[in-house]
Structures are given as structure tokens and as C-alpha cells.
Amino acid sequence: MITERIIVKYCKVLATQWRQSIRLSSSIGYQPDCNSTFSDTSSPAFQQSNHMSTVSELYKTETQREHINIRSIFRTDESDPTKHTMVHEGLFYRVPDNVFNLFHAAGLRKDFQKMLKAFQEVCIMIRKPALEVFDILENVNYNHPPVKIILYGKDGCGKSITLAHVVHYCYQKNWMIVDIPWTGYWLNRQAEISQSTHNPDRLNFPALSSAWLQLFRSRNLQHINDLTTTKTYVWSKRETTEEGTPLLELIDFGLNRQRFADDCIGALLREIRIRASEKRIKVLMSINGVNAFWQNTTHKDANKQIIPASKLTIVHNFKKMFQPTWNNGAFVGTVDTNANSVSQREKQTPLYLLGKEGFEFMDPFIPIEVSNYSEKEVHSCLEYYIDRLWIQNPKGHSDDGKKELIFLSNKHPYELTRLCAAW
Amino acid sequence: MALTGMKNLLLRGVFCKRHAALMVISVRGKVYSNDYAPASNDMEDLSKPLAENDPRRYQKIMAAYTEHTTSVNFDPLVTYFTGVMLKKGRKHKAREVMDKTFENIKRIQLEKYHKADEAEKAKIELNPRKIFYNAVENCKPVLKLIQILKGGVAYQVPVPCKEKEQLSQSIKFIVSSCKDRERNKIPMCDKLAYELLGAANYEGRAIRKKQELHRACEANKAYSHYRW
Numbered sequence: 001m002i003t004e005r006i007i008v009k010y011c012k013v014l015a016t017q018w019r020q021s022i023r024l025s026s027s028i029g030y031q032p033d034c035n036s037t038f039s040d041t042s043s044p045a046f047q048q049s050n051h052m053s054t055v056s057e058l059y060k061t062e063t064q065r066e067h068i069n070i071r072s073i074f075r076t077d078e079s080d081p082t083k084h085t086m087v088h089e090g091l092f093y094r095v096p097d098n099v100f101n102l103f104h105a106a107g108l109r110k111d112f113q114k115m116l117k118a119f120q121e122v123c124i125m126i127r128k129p130a131l132e133v134f135d136i137l138e139n140v141n142y143n144h145p146p147v148k149i150i151l152y153g154k155d156g157c158g159k160s161i162t163l164a165h166v167v168h169y170c171y172q173k174n175w176m177i178v179d180i181p182w183t184g185y186w187l188n189r190q191a192e193i194s195q196s197t198h199n200p201d202r203l204n205f206p207a208l209s210s211a212w213l214q215l216f217r218s219r220n221l222q223h224i225n226d227l228t229t230t231k232t233y234v235w236s237k238r239e240t241t242e243e244g245t246p247l248l249e250l251i252d253f254g255l256n257r258q259r260f261a262d263d264c265i266g267a268l269l270r271e272i273r274i275r276a277s278e279k280r281i282k283v284l285m286s287i288n289g290v291n292a293f294w295q296n297t298t299h300k301d302a303n304k305q306i307i308p309a310s311k312l313t314i315v316h317n318f319k320k321m322f323q324p325t326w327n328n329g330a331f332v333g334t335v336d337t338n339a340n341s342v343s344q345r346e347k348q349t350p351l352y353l354l355g356k357e358g359f360e361f362m363d364p365f366i367p368i369e370v371s372n373y374s375e376k377e378v379h380s381c382l383e384y385y386i387d388r389l390w391i392q393n394p395k396g397h398s399d400d401g402k403k404e405l406i407f408l409s410n411k412h413p414y415e416l417t418r419l420c421a422a423w
Numbered sequence: 424m425a426l427t428g429m430k431n432l433l434l435r436g437v438f439c440k441r442h443a444a445l446m447v448i449s450v451r452g453k454v455y456s457n458d459y460a461p462a463s464n465d466m467e468d469l470s471k472p473l474a475e476n477d478p479r480r481y482q483k484i485m486a487a488y489t490e491h492t493t494s495v496n497f498d499p500l501v502t503y504f505t506g507v508m509l510k511k512g513r514k515h516k517a518r519e520v521m522d523k524t525f526e527n528i529k530r531i532q533l534e535k536y537h538k539a540d541e542a543e544k545a546k547i548e549l550n551p552r553k554i555f556y557n558a559v560e561n562c563k564p565v566l567k568l569i570q571i572l573k574g575g576v577a578y579q580v581p582v583p584c585k586e587k588e589q590l591s592q593s594i595k596f597i598v599s600s601c602k603d604r605e606r607n608k609i610p611m612c613d614k615l616a617y618e619l620l621g622a623a624n625y626e627g628r629a630i631r632k633k634q635e636l637h638r639a640c641e642a643n644k645a646y647s648h649y650r651w
Contacts, residue, residue, distance in 0.1 A: 114530070117530075118529075118530050118533045118534070389536070389549055390529070392549055392550040393495075393552065395496065396495070398495075400466075400495050401495045401496070404494060404495050404496070418522075421522065421523075421525070422521075422522035422523075422525050422526060423496055
């Protein structure tokens with residue numbers, strides 16, 4: 001336990017040193033207390049942002065303030081994540097429906113998706129961990145191997161939603177997005193298993209893999225349109241993919257011949273790595289629950305032995321993306337207790353969840369903690385719920401009610417949603 | 424300040440050593456005589472010092488109920504309802520079901536609300552507590568049937584229902600109409616939500632049960648003089 005703490009601390013120190021080296025703190029008004037950012041009008045962040053509707057309203061005189069809509073305090077009109085700064089911390093922004101349907105829906109909790117239905121809109125709170133990731137992605141050197149960022153924290157603190165925010169940011173920047181919304185679907189779902197044709201030791205998921213290819217095709221159509229293969233792939237005696245064929249054809253081959261879908265993903269990822277290194281595309285790899293790659297699956301083989309995740313072709317192919325053989329990309333993922341087997345869910349730290357093997361494989365990475373709400377965030381969240389008619393008890397709108405909700409939930413985001421549901 | 428606060432609480436019997444045993448062991452039936460006043464759980468009332476001529480200075484006070492809290496969201500009728508719904512003493516589970524029921528009601532009403540026009544929106548009740556109160560009120564029967572032996576024959580005699588009995592009967596109608604074997608696989612919270620929503624609009628099984636009872640009373644009207 002002590003060694004784990006030391007290693008995490010060491011990683012944090014490395015990350016802070018690295019951040020200092022890229023002069024992060026000077027490029028953006030990085031102040032821990034948000035109120036001080038508001039009062040300091042000379043800070044660069046204050047001058048840079050064009051969308052100051054929310055903040056400037058705080059400065060208005062009492063007479064002016066009477067006419068402000070209360071929505072403006074917990075909500076920002078800025079729906080472009082690339083323009084989010086510390087000024088917007090704790091505020092909600094609306095995600096366009098088409099973006100949400102493309103990327104986020106799969107990896108989020110069912111409870112959260114139900115809430116979205118009740119709210120009639122998709123809103124994500126702009127939080128510090130996401131802004132920290134944006135800073136890193138903005139300032140990192142893309143000639144080096146991809147930077148690895150891992151979000152960790154207690155269950156229900158908003159890791160997946162932070163990841164969704166990051167994905168939206170990269171989508172807005174026109175990056176290619178290679179993502180697994182939730183690793184549990186691969187490892188724990190009942191699905192057909194078959195032996196790999198390429199390597200008999202490995203196992204394939206024909207149906208799941210072709211579904212992934214279909215998703216990838218629909219999401220990244222504009223990026224893969226003009227890319228071609230750099231190598232001839234021989235699938236069997238009669239079936240080959242020649243050098244110079246478009247990537248779309250490669251994907252269509254995988255979709256038509258489900259037997260080769262898993263190996264097709266491997267070939268596709270290889271092509272992406274090569275094209276990214278040529279600076280033709282920028283790639284974000286996002287995996288929700290990476291720690292499952294070093295866990296056992298719930299599937300059993302012919303001898304009734306439990307299959308470890310490392311034996312799966314898909315895991316083998318995605319692990320290659322972590323190796324420093326390519327550049328012009330980044331990895332942002334989460335480690336989640338729910339991706340681990342039931343007996344290994346005691347702690348939330350990356351070393352515990354990844355295990356020794358996984359930790360050494362991922363090293364070096366930047367751990368970023370997603371923790372409970374801050375005082376400002378929790379009030380903004382409650383205001384949002386009241387605005388969306390979610391807290392119906394009139395006593396819940398009063399200060400006493402809010403105090404009680406905050407005390408009972410201890411500012412834990414998921415607990416807060418559960419508590420508010422009954423009010 | 425803190426000491427006076429404690430003194431006040433002791434005076435009102437919230438912290439009372441004498442009643443500690445009663446607070447732990449729940450006893451059916453009436454334990455206290457009529458000169459005992461019920462304990463308050465209103466935080467605003469408790470935080471104020473007692474007035475000079477307040478009767479609670481010399482009155483005996485009951486021990487507070489274990490399930491009653493000083494929460495802003497506390498509601499005595501909801502706790503009573505939870506107690507009736509409870510199975511095998513699993514109070515925590517029952518409370519969870521109750522919370523989920525309110526959540527479901529809110530969801531259903533919100534969905535209606537967002538679909539409706541501006542004029543209709545004002546008519547839709549969103550507060551699940553109010554719907555719950557309406558439902559319980561609507562299911563209250565006016566009469567009940569009791570068995571009376573006259574000349575070796577048992578007659579079903581209609582008699583007026585007391586207010587307390589009306590409440591318990593109405594809750595029993597709602598809960599029993601959800602606890603049926605046909606819909607075993609549907610979660611209790613879903614069934615309850617629909618039942619309460621229906622009862623608030625004079626629809627559903629619970630209302631039908633009440634009407635059946637009234638009809639039976641109407642049919643046995645001829646025996647009503649056996650009451651005396």
C-alpha cells in the first residue's frame with residue numbers, strides 16, 4: 001500500500017514538473033480559487049474569453065442584477081469545449097444531440113441516461129479534471145509518443161462524464177476518435193467466441209467486433225475517406241487486401257467477413273498509427289475502464305477454463321496502441337472499480353486497479369483525480385436540478401434543504417442525484 | 424447556549440433516559456396515558472427556547488419515534504405508508520422502494536409536462552408528495568362491514584368508518600392492489616407509482632376496491648339497524 005502511494009505521488013510530482021516546464025500556469029490563469037479569478041480582471045483568462053456573459057453579470061450593480069435570469073449563473077452558453085477555461089468551472093454547458101448520440105451514450109450509466117430523458121437535454125458540468133486534460137492536450141509535443149492520461153476516482157464521481165467532455169473537445173478539434181465506451185461490454189457480455197485465424201492462441205468476438213467497426217465507420221467517415229493501406233494483408237488463400245486500397249474497403253471487408261473482423265481491427269489500428277505518424281490525422285484514443293485489460297473475462301473456453309483478457313485479439317490489438325511506436329496522438333482513459341472483478345474493488349488508485357503488470361505497461365502516465373464536487377459545483381448542480389424541475393419539494397429550494405442535501409450526499413455527485421430523486 | 428439547548432431537549436423528552444428502553448423496543452398498542460404530549464421533531468420549534476408559560480415546561484412528554492427524523496424532507500404519512508408496505512422487517516428496503524416510487528412518479532409527470540402545450544402545463548401536478556396525498560385521500564372509504572351475530576346468523580353490517588380507520592384502510596387498498604401474484608416480475612416501485620397516479624385521478628384497482636366495499640355496504644343496507 002505504501003509503495004503504491006509513493007508511486008502515485010511520484011507520478012503526480014512528475015506531472016506537475018512537466019506541466020511547469022510547458023508553462024501551463026502562465027498560459028492560462030490557473031488559480032485554485034475561482035472567486036479570485038473573478039475578482040482579478042487583469043488575468044489573461046479573463047481577457048482571452050469572449051463569452052463573458054455569465055461572469056460579467058456577477059459584476060453588475062444590484063439594480064442591474066434584478067433582471068438577470070437565474071439560469072445564467074449555473075449555465076454557460078458556450079457549447080464549444082475548446083473555448084472552456086477556468087472561468088467556466090462549475091457551470092453546465094449543453095452538448096448538441098448529434099454529438100451525444102455519436103459518442104457518449106454507450107459508456108454512461110443507465111441512471112444518467114434516464115435523467116437526461118427527464119431533463120429533455122444533455123448538459124455536462126465543466127469540471128477541473130477535464131480542463132486539466134485540455135491544458136495538457138493543448139501544450140503537449142505531438143512529435144513525441146502519445147501522452148497517456150488516466151482519470152481515477154471513487155465510483156460515481158464523474159470519470160466517464162469527464163471523459164465524454166474530453167471526447168467532445170477532440171471531436172470539436174476534428175481529431176479521429178478511437179474509443180471503447182465501456183470495456184465491460186467486451187469482457188462480460190454474453191457473445192459468440194471463435195478462434196483467431198491469425199493466431200490460434202487468441203480468441204475473437206465476431207459479432208461485437210463487426211459492431212465496433214460499424215460504429216467506427218459512422219463516427220470517423222470524414223477522416224478515413226482519403227486514407228489507403230500501406231501493406232498487403234493476406235486473410236486466407238483466396239482473400240487478400242492489396243496495398244493502396246482505401247481504408248473504407250478494409251472496414252467493409254471486416255463487416256462482410258465477420259470471421260476476420262477482429263484481425264481487421266488490428267490492421268485498421270496499424271494503419272491509423274502509420275497515418276498519424278505521417279501527420280495526416282490526429283488521434284484520440286479513449287478507453288473507459290482500461291484496467292479490464294489485465295483482468296479475467298467471464299467467458300470460458302472449451303476446457304471450461306476462465307479466459308484472461310490478454311488472450312482476446314481485441315485487447316492484444318488495443319494494447320499495441322500504448323506502445324511508443326507512433327506519434328501525433330493521445331490517450332485519455334479511466335480506471336474504474338466496476339471494470340475489475342468483484343473481489344478486487346477495494347481501492348480506486350491506478351496501481352491497485354491496473355495491477356503490477358498493467359501499471360508497468362502503462363508507465364509513464366499522468367494520473368488525474370476526479371473527486372467530489374466543490375462548494376461552488378454542488379450549488380450549481382442543485383440550481384440546475386431546481387431549474388429542470390427535478391427537486392419538487394419546495395423545502396428543497398430553501399437554504400436549509402440545500403444544506404441537508406449537501407450534508408447527506410457529502411458532495412458525492414451520484415449520491416446527490418439519488419437523494420434529489422426522492423425530493 | 425449549548426447547555427440551554429440540551430436542557431430544552433431533555434425537557435421535551437427527546438433525550439430522556441427514562442424512555443430509552445421504549446425507544447429501542449417498539450411496543451404495540453398504547454403505552455402512554457393521556458397526560459403525555461407527543462414529542463416534537465420540528466427543528467425550528469426545537470431550536471427556540473421555551474416560553475415562561477409554555478405547558479411543555481411541566482407536561483410529561485412521550486419518547487420520540489425512532490423512525491421520525493428532523494429532516495426537512497420528513498413526512499409522517501410517508502413513514503406510516505412505508506411501515507404498511509414493509510415486508511419481513513426490511514425497513515431500509517421499504518424506504519428505498521418508497522423513494523424510487525416518488526422518483527418514478529416525477530419521471531412520468533415530467534414526461535407529460537414536457538410534451539404538453541403551454542396552457543396544459545399549468546394543470547399538470549409535478550410534486551409527487553401532493554399526488555401521494557391526493558391518492559390516499561381518494562381511496563378513503565366512508566363505510567366498512569362488520570360481522571354481527573344475531574339469532575345464530577352472522578350478518579355483514581355496514582357501519583361508518585372512523586378517520587383513523589379510513590386512513591389505514593385506504594393505504595391497505597393501495598398496497599394490496601400492488602402486491603399481486605400476476606405481476607410478480609414488475610418492481611414494486613413501478614406498480615406503486617402507477618397505482619398512486621391512478622388513484623389521484625379516481626382510477627385504478629385501489630379505487631375499484633373502495634367502490635366494491637361501498638357497493639357491498641349499499642347491498643347490506645337492510646341490516647344496518649343490527650348495529651345497535
